[in-house]
């Protein structure tokens with residue numbers, strides 16, 4: 001199994017000296033799904049931001065394809081974030097002035113990518129083809145999240161990081177979004193790292209963890 005991302009003993013202390021993330025090691029394999037469960041304030045977003053190249057850890061290293069990510073220069077770091085990582089957030093972060101199609105294609109305008117998915121194909125798989133020319137402000141929460149998912153996948157990244165991707169959605173929409181995400185991760189061989197407060201968000205992730213007071217542990221699936 002090829003390891004795409006390897007975090008070695010990463011920890012985080014903010015200026016108030018509180019240890020928000022205890023030294024944590026985790027390896028992300030190609031095409032596999034990782035779910036990290038934890039209560040509010042447990043350190044989920046902090047860990048996800050460190051793994052996703054958005055927040056430098058206080059100690060430890062994150063290796064992306066054998067390069068120590070935070071030791072690369074800013075230009076190289078943003079190139080990796082733009083081309084090889086995708087991000088999905090709870091509040092979608094769509095741009096209201098742009099159409100659905102323009103939102104999906106946004107990552108392509110910032111990066112010269114070698115690979116990409118065709119917008120129409122992706123939209124078809126997410127069942128939002130009919131929305132491509134629409135404004136995003138008039139879409140339902142579930143539709144907006146499907147647009148955000150399409151945007152996270154358009155560059156055919158190695159890994160998609162999702163922070164509470166279904167947090168604002170009802171139960172039925174949540175199931176649909178989660179199934180779509182797993183399916184697309186499988187089809188395109190993209191690794192998925194999801195942090196959530198919700199238990200059993202995905203039926204059978206390849207890896208299930210729990211984070212409690214900044215400490216990451218493998219979770220017993222029966223609990």
Ligand SMILES: Nc1ncnc2c1ncn2[C@@H]1O[C@H](COP(=O)(O)OP(=O)(O)OP(=O)(O)O)[C@@H](O)[C@H]1O
Pocket residue numbers: 014015016020038039040041042043044045046047197
């Ligand atoms: N920039 C920061 N400066 C100081 N403390 C921070 C900062 N970011 C996060 N924290 C603290 O670190 C702890 C963990 O925060 P984090 O956002 O990682 O938790 P979380 O599990 O994602 O919570 P939630 O589900 O509520 O988003 C919290 O106590 C938070 O107040």
